[in-house]
Each structure stands twice: as C-alpha cells, then as structure tokens.
Amino acid sequence: xxxxxxxxxxxxxxxxxxxxxxxxxxxxxxxxxxxxxxxxxxxxxxxxxxxxxxxxxxxxxxxxxxxxxxxxxxxxxxxxxxxxxxxxxxxxxxxxxxxxxxxxxxxxxxxxxxxxxxxxxxxxxxxxxxxxxxxxxxxxxxxxxxxxxxxxxxxxxxxxxxxxxxxxxxxxxxxxxxxxxxxxxxxxxxxxxxxxxxxxxxxxxxxxxxxxxxxxxxxxx
Numbered sequence: 001x002x003x004x005x006x007x008x009x010x011x012x013x014x015x016x017x018x019x020x021x022x023x024x025x026x027x028x029x030x031x032x033x034x035x036x037x038x039x040x041x042x043x044x045x046x047x048x049x050x051x052x053x054x055x056x057x058x059x060x061x062x063x064x065x066x067x068x069x070x071x072x073x074x075x076x077x078x079x080x081x082x083x084x085x086x087x088x089x090x091x092x093x094x095x096x097x098x099x100x101x102x103x104x105x106x107x108x109x110x111x112x113x114x115x116x117x118x119x120x121x122x123x124x125x126x127x128x129x130x131x132x133x134x135x136x137x138x139x140x141x142x143x144x145x146x147x148x149x150x151x152x153x154x155x156x157x158x159x160x161x162x163x164x165x166x167x168x169x170x171x172x173x174x175x176x177x178x179x180x181x182x183x184x185x186x187x188x189x190x191x192x193x194x195x196x197x198x199x200x201x202x203x204x205x206x207x208x209x210x211x212x213x214x215x216x217x218x219x220x221x
Contacts, residue, residue: 004131006047006077007123008068009033011055013085017119018053026123027131041068046077048140049126049147053119057084057102066106079147080108083122083154090114090153090161096221099151109147111218113154114161122154125175125216129205135178136187136206146171146203146220157190157215166197171220176206177213190215 005028009015015032023030028047031040033055050072052065062082069080084102091099091112103110111122129138150170155162166172176182176190187206194202194217 002076003027003029003045003047005029005049005051005123005127006031006044006072007051007053008037008041008072009053010061010064013055014053014119018123021120021123025132026127028127038067038071041071042075044072044075046072046075048078050077050080051123052080052082052106052108054082054084057098059105062102062105069106069108079144080106081111081122081126081147082106082108083111083113083119086113086118088115090164096151103149103151107149109150109152109220111152111154114165115156115159117154117156117159117216121156121213121216122218124177124212125154125173125218128177128207128209129175132207132209134205134207135182135184136176136204138203138205142203143173146173146218150220152218152220155217155219156213157217162217162219163193163197165219166194166200168221169198169200169219171201171203172198173203173218173220174205174215176204176215177209178206179210180208182208
C-alpha cells in the first residue's frame, strides 16, 4: 500500500525535528539524512505526498530537494512539498521573493515555518488530516488541490503573526489537532478566526491527537 507521505530529511536539523513523528500513525515513511541518502531513495516507495525537509535555502539545498523529488516520482511518488528552515518572524519582501524562487526552482509548494513552527509541524499539518481519524475529515483531493507550485507560510495557532499572513492568503489549510475530549466548538472557533481575516477558501480538518500544537495553519500565497 502506498505511504501517505515519504518524508526526506536533509541534514541534522530536519533529522532531529522529525525524530518524534510516529511513522506508523501517519502511515508514512521517514527517510533520515545520511551519506547514502540518494541510494536509499532509489529503493524507497514514493508516497502520495513527498516532503523534502531542507536544512538550508540556498541553490545547492534546493537542487538536492529537486533531485530527491525526481527520484521518488519515478518510484510512484506524488506532489512535492519543500520545507525550508524555520525563521523567527514573518519574512519581508526580499525573503518572500526568495521563497517564491524556491518554489519555482523546485517545481513544488515551498513552505516556510514561522516562529516556533518546525519542519515536523509542516508534515503534521498536511499529513495528519489524511492519516489520522478525527472529528472533521478531508478528502485527499482537497489537500492535493492546494499543492501546486507556490509559496506558503506555516504558523502554529498561538502565533499572533498568523492574522497578518492571512491577509495575503490565496488558500488556507488549518489542521485543528483535537484531543479526544475536544468538541466541534474548537473547529468553529478556528474557522471564525480565518474567515474574519480573509475571504480565501479554507480547508479545515480535525485529526485527533494526544499532544503537541492545538492547531497548525498553512497560508498558501
């Protein structure tokens, strides 16, 4: 059975960030960085989503991510998502231009985690709605429809800068990571926050998890 995602780490930072992810729960394959990474990718099964977690945002790093996506697509893989190193605050115009260039060079959705958001949160935001049962579910096609080549900003829900990002949104994905005792009121509150800030289409999911961020938002530009 095809994995929901193949998650490839490039470097120590992404390796550490995703070490706590439960590959079984996510129905995904985690491929950590090592010297023989590309040789291992040639034997891996491509997931329906391909996450390339870059440890840098320079041309060499983007070329490596592009090569990995090309290999995994030959192995049956689907849409690619390049996740760049997290930054502490909202990017300015020059950094946004760099993010757009990363998307163009890799031919993928280029995701930039903001504030305390990490490479692992990017995986959680897109994969948990597809792999984890919850109060609010989405169809795979709803996620895939978001993933054409373009830039995206990733926020944890308690990040005040999320509301500023939403002003520029073309689409929004919110994964409300609900506890088993949660109710749909949390989902309604999340939808209200997004719809107050933007008229952009919203894909809203509610996977049930036991710990971690209460919600994660991908703002697609």
